[in-house]
Amino acid sequence: MPSVRFRLNGVETTVDADPDSSLLGILRGQLGMTGAHFGCGANECGACNVIIGDRAVAACDTPLWSVADKDITTIEGLGSAQKPHPLQRAFIAEQALQCGYCVSGILMSAAALLMQNPKPTDADVRGALNRNLCRCGSHNRMVRAVLRAAAEMAAQ
Amino acid sequence: MTEPAPSPSAAKLPVSLAANPVLSSWIRFSPEGQVTVSPGKVEIGQGIVTALAQIAADELDIELGRVQLLRASTAGSPNEGVTSGSLSVQQSGRAIRFACAEIRQIFLEAASDRLGVAIEALDISDGTISGPGNIRTSYWELAGDVSLHREATPGAVPKKSTQRTLAGNSIQRLDIPDKVFAHPRFIHDSALPGMLHGRVLRSEMSAAKLVDIMEDGARAVAGLVTIVRDGNFAGVVSETEAGAEDAIKALRKGATWSARETLPDENGLAEFLKAQPVETTVIDKRTAPGAVQNSRTIRRQYTRPYIAHASIAPSCAMAQWSGDRVHVWTHSQGVYLLRADLALVLKLPVEHITVEHMEGAGCYGHNAADDVALDAVLLAKAANSRPVRVQWSRADEMSHAPFGAAMAIEIEADLDAQGEIVDWRHSIWSNGHAARPGRAAQPALLAATELANPFPRMISSNPPQANGGGGDRNSIPLYDFPSWRIESHRLLTMPVRTSALRTLGAQGNVFAIESFLDELAVERGEDPVAFRLRHLGDSRAQDVIRAVAKRANWKPEKRAGVGYGLGFARYKNTGAYCAVIAEIEGAEDISVRRLTIAVDVGEAINPDGVINQIEGGAIQATSWVLKERVRFDRQRITSNTWTDYPILRFSEVPEVEVELIQRPDSEPLGAGEAAHGPVTAAIANAVFDALELRVRNLPITRDSLIAAMELTA
Numbered sequence: 111m112p113s114v115r116f117r118l119n120g121v122e123t124t125v126d127a128d129p130d131s132s133l134l135g136i137l138r139g140q141l142g143m144t145g146a147h148f149g150c151g152a153n154e155c156g157a158c159n160v161i162i163g164d165r166a167v168a169a170c171d172t173p174l175w176s177v178a179d180k181d182i183t184t185i186e187g188l189g190s191a192q193k194p195h196p197l198q199r200a201f202i203a204e205q206a207l208q209c210g211y212c213v214s215g216i217l218m219s220a221a222a223l224l225m226q227n228p229k230p231t232d233a234d235v236r237g238a239l240n241r242n243l244c245r246c247g248s249h250n251r252m253v254r255a256v257l258r259a260a261a262e263m264a265a266q
Numbered sequence: 267m268t269e270p271a272p273s274p275s276a277a278k279l280p281v282s283l284a285a286n287p288v289l290s291s292w293i294r295f296s297p298e299g300q301v302t303v304s305p306g307k308v309e310i311g312q313g314i315v316t317a318l319a320q321i322a323a324d325e326l327d328i329e330l331g332r333v334q335l336l337r338a339s340t341a342g343s344p345n346e347g348v349t350s351g352s353l354s355v356q357q358s359g360r361a362i363r364f365a366c367a368e369i370r371q372i373f374l375e376a377a378s379d380r381l382g383v384a385i386e387a388l389d390i391s392d393g394t395i396s397g398p399g400n401i402r403t404s405y406w407e408l409a410g411d412v413s414l415h416r417e418a419t420p421g422a423v424p425k426k427s428t429q430r431t432l433a434g435n436s437i438q439r440l441d442i443p444d445k446v447f448a449h450p451r452f453i454h455d456s457a458l459p460g461m462l463h464g465r466v467l468r469s470e471m472s473a474a475k476l477v478d479i480m481e482d483g484a485r486a487v488a489g490l491v492t493i494v495r496d497g498n499f500a501g502v503v504s505e506t507e508a509g510a511e512d513a514i515k516a517l518r519k520g521a522t523w524s525a526r527e528t529l530p531d532e533n534g535l536a537e538f539l540k541a542q543p544v545e546t547t548v549i550d551k552r553t554a555p556g557a558v559q560n561s562r563t564i565r566r567q568y569t570r571p572y573i574a575h576a577s578i579a580p581s582c583a584m585a586q587w588s589g590d591r592v593h594v595w596t597h598s599q600g601v602y603l604l605r606a607d608l609a610l611v612l613k614l615p616v617e618h619i620t621v622e623h624m625e626g627a628g629c630y631g632h633n634a635a636d637d638v639a640l641d642a643v644l645l646a647k648a649a650n651s652r653p654v655r656v657q658w659s660r661a662d663e664m665s666h667a668p669f670g671a672a673m674a675i676e677i678e679a680d681l682d683a684q685g686e687i688v689d690w691r692h693s694i695w696s697n698g699h700a701a702r703p704g705r706a707a708q709p710a711l712l713a714a715t716e717l718a719n720p721f722p723r724m725i726s727s728n729p730p731q732a733n734g735g736g737g738d739r740n741s742i743p744l745y746d747f748p749s750w751r752i753e754s755h756r757l758l759t760m761p762v763r764t765s766a767l768r769t770l771g772a773q774g775n776v777f778a779i780e781s782f783l784d785e786l787a788v789e790r791g792e793d794p795v796a797f798r799l800r801h802l803g804d805s806r807a808q809d810v811i812r813a814v815a816k817r818a819n820w821k822p823e824k825r826a827g828v829g830y831g832l833g834f835a836r837y838k839n840t841g842a843y844c845a846v847i848a849e850i851e852g853a854e855d856i857s858v859r860r861l862t863i864a865v866d867v868g869e870a871i872n873p874d875g876v877i878n879q880i881e882g883g884a885i886q887a888t889s890w891v892l893k894e895r896v897r898f899d900r901q902r903i904t905s906n907t908w909t910d911y912p913i914l915r916f917s918e919v920p921e922v923e924v925e926l927i928q929r930p931d932s933e934p935l936g937a938g939e940a941a942h943g944p945v946t947a948a949i950a951n952a953v954f955d956a957l958e959l960r961v962r963n964l965p966i967t968r969d970s971l972i973a974a975m976e977l978t979a
Contacts (some may be wrong), residue, residue, distance in 0.1 A: 144455035145448030154908040209311025210445030211627030247885030
C-alpha cells in the first residue's frame with residue numbers, strides 16, 4: 111500500500127491506503143475519528159466537512175492522494191470540552207441545534223469562514239453555510255451562534 | 267392568563283405509569299448519590315432527556331447533575347410504545363413526575379421512621395432529608411432499606427407549579443456539549459469489538475424482483491466475509507466499511523432485476539388518489555339543531571405531495587447473534603415495537619431479542635430506522651456471532667424508506683345569504699399515515715417483504731381519532747360551524763410506501779381548512795383575524811391568534827410584492843395551540859421573509875426547548891411548502907439525491923419569532939408538530955395576499971404559481 115502523509119489537527123500523520131480512498135472513510139475508519147459524519151457521499155450536504163488549509167471541504171468526495179502534505183483540521187481538532195473553540199461555546203450558549211448530526215460539518219464551515227472573514231455579516235454567515243444542510247431547522251440559531259463567536263473573537 | 271390547575275387525577279395513574287407501574291423501573295438511587303431515570307421514550311433531537319431530567323430533579327429535590335438518563339432498551343425500560351405524536355413530555359414526563367412524587371413521599375416516610383420525626387417537620391434539599399436539630403439522612407443512605415420494587419398508587423400529589431425550581435426554566439440541554447465536541451453519541455459513530463460492516467443491495471426501482479446476481483466481482487473485493495441472499499434480499503458483509511461499499515458496488519454491477527411499472531403519475535396525484543379502492547370512515551358529524559338556509563355552495567380541492575423524511579443521516583443499525591438470541595442497537599422510535607416485528611420475521615420468542623436504543627439524527631417520523639435494524643439482523647446471522655453494522659445509502663434513504671402520504675382534500679361549504687357558513691364538508695383521500703412496526707400480525711419492515719418466503723407489504727392505516735387520527739388528523743374544525751361532516755377515504759392500495767411523517771395528516775388538513783377560511787373571509791371583506799376569532803369559542807385559541815396579531819402588527823400596510831397571511835391550529839385538536847403570521851415576498855418565486863408565531867403548550871418544562879422545537883418545525887414546514895415533493899416515474903423514485911430532493915438552505919430560511927404563552931398550571935403539551943400546519947397555511951394565505959393567487963396544490967413553486975395563474979385566468 112502506498113502511504114500518504116499529512117498533518118491532521120497539527121499532528122504529522124501517515125496513512126497506508128489506496129490513494130483513491132475517500133478522506134472521510136480514512137478518518138472514520140483507520141484513524142477512528144468519527145466527528146466528521148457521513149451524510150450523502152456526494153458533497154451535497156456538508157455533514158462531513160473538514161478544513162483543508164483554510165477552506166471547508168467535504169471529506170466524502172476528497173480523495174486521500176489530494177491531501178498529501180496538507181493541513182487538515184477536523185472537529186476533533188477545533189476544540190475540546192476543556193478548551194472549547196469560541197464557536198463551540200457559542201453553539202452551546204445559543205442552544206444552536208436539535209439532533210446535532212449536521213453540526214460538526216457546520217462548525218467546520220463556520221470556522222473556515224472566520225479564518226477568512228473575522229467580521230462576517232448575517233448574510234456572509236448564511237452564504238458560508240449554504241452548502242450545509244440542516245433538517246431540524248436550527249439555521250437561525252446557528253447563524254446567531256457564529257456571529258456571537260465572531261464578536262467574542264474580535265473582542266479578544 | 268391563569269387557569270385553575272387541572273385536578274391531579276386522584277383516582278388514575280398517568281397512562282405510561284399505569285402501563286409500567288413498578289416504580290423501580292423508572293427511578294433508581296445509587297449509594298454514590300446518583301439517580302437513574304429510565305424512560306421508555308427516546309431522544310430524537312427534541313431535547314426530551316433534558317426535560318425529563320428537569321421534571322425528576324424537581325420532584326425529588328435534587329440537583330440536575332445527579333440525574334442520569336438511561337437509553338431505552340427492551341432489557342428493562344418501561345414500555346412506552348413509540349416516541350411520536352409530540353407525546354413524550356405528556357406521557358413520559360407525567361409518568362416520571364407522578365412516580366417521583368410518590369417516591370419522594372416513600373422516602374420521607376422512611377426518613378421519618380429512622381429519625382423519629384414527623385414527615386411535616388422534614389425537608390429535602392439536594393437529596394438530603396433534614397429535620398429539626400440538624401438531624402439528617404438522605405436518599406442515598408436510605409436507598410438500601412427502601413424498596414422501590416412496588417407498584418405506583420394513584421393519588422400521588424406532585425409539586426405545585428410555584429414550588430418547582432427546574433421545570434419551567436430554560437435549562438441548557440444535557441446532550442448538546444457531546445454533539446458540539448463530537449463525542450461519539452450517535453449510533454453512526456459507535457463501534458463494537460470485532461465489528462463487521464454490512465451493506466444491502468436494493469434496486470433503484472420500487473417493485474423490482476432480483477432475478478440473478480453474479481457474485482464474482484464482490485468476492486474479489488478485499489475483506490469480504492460473506493454474501494447473503496434470501497429471495498430478493500441480498501447483501502454483503504465485510505471486515506471494513508470501505509470493503510463493504512466496494513463489494514456492494516460490485517454486486518450491484520452483477521445484479522439483474524425485473525422491473526414493473528407500479529407507481530402512479532406524479533402529475534396526477536389527486537386523480538390517482540381518488541381512483542383507488544378505499545375504506546371510508548365518517549370521522550365526525552355535527553347536525554344543526556334547526557333548518558339551515560343554504561344559499562350557495564363553495565367547493566375547493568387541495569393537495570399535498572408525498573414528502574420524504576430526509577434525515578441528514580442515512581439509517582444505521584448494529585446486530586449481534588449469540589446462538590438463537592440476538593442483540594440489536596437501533597435509532598428506532600420504539601424499541602419494543604421493533605422487537606415485536608423482529609420476532610415475527612425471525613420466528614423467535616421476543617425474550618430472545620434485545621433491542622437497545624442509541625441516538626441517531628433527527629428522523630421526523632417513521633423513516634428507515636426500523637428497516638435497517640432488520641437488515642443488520644439478517645446480515646449478522648451470517649457473521650458467526652460477530653456484530654455487524656449496516657448503514658443505508660443516501661439514495662436508499664430517499665427512495666426505499668416510507669414517505670409521508672400524499673393527500674387530496676376536498677372542502678365544501680354551504681353559505682347562507684349573508685355569506686355565513688351553515689354546513690361544512692371535509693373529505694380526505696390518502697394512504698394511511700402509519701405503518702409502524704409492532705402493531706399488527708404482520709411485520710412492517712422492508713426486508714420482510716423481500717425474503718424468499720416474503721411477508722406481504724403492510725398497507726398503512728390510520729390511528730383512531732381518539733389517538734389523534736392519521737390522515738384525518740386536524741380535519742375536524744375547531745371552529746363553531748353549525749353542522750359538518752368529515753370523511754376519510756383511506757387507500758387500500760399502496761404503490762408508494764407511506765408511514766408516519768411529522769404531523770401525519772395535520773399539515774394537509776390545516777392547510778386546506780385555513781386556506782378555505784381565508785378565502786371566505788376575503789370574499790366577505792372581513793379581516794381574517796376577526797373572522798377566525800368570531801368562530802372560535804376556545805379562549806386559548808383566541809389568545810394565540812390575538813398574541814400573534816399583536817406581535818406582527820396585524821395587518822401591516824400593503825406593499826407591492828409583499829404579502830401577509832395567517833394560519834392557526836390546535837395540534838390534534840387536543841395538543842398545543844399555534845398561530846402563525848407569514849410575511850412573504852414573491853413574484854416568480856416565493857421567499858418567506860418572516861414567520862411570527864404564538865404558541866401555547868400549557869406548562870413549558872423547558873421554554874427555550876419549546877421555542878427551539880417551534881422554530882425548527884416552522885423552518886421545516888417552510889421547506890416542505892416551498893421545495894419538497896417526492897419525484898417518481900412509473901418504475902422508480904427519482905428524487906434520491908439532495909439535488910433532486912432539495913430542502914431549504916441557510917440563505918432561504920425565514921426569520922422566526924416565537925412568543926410563548928406560559929401556562930404553568932396547565933398540562934404540558936408537546937411542541938414538535940404544532941407549527942407545521944399553521945405555517946403551511948400562513949404562507950399560502952400570504953401568497954394570495956401578495957399575488958392574488960390561491961395555490962391549492964403544494965409545494966408552492968414557480969410551476970404551481972403558473973398553474974394557479976392559469977386557473978384564475
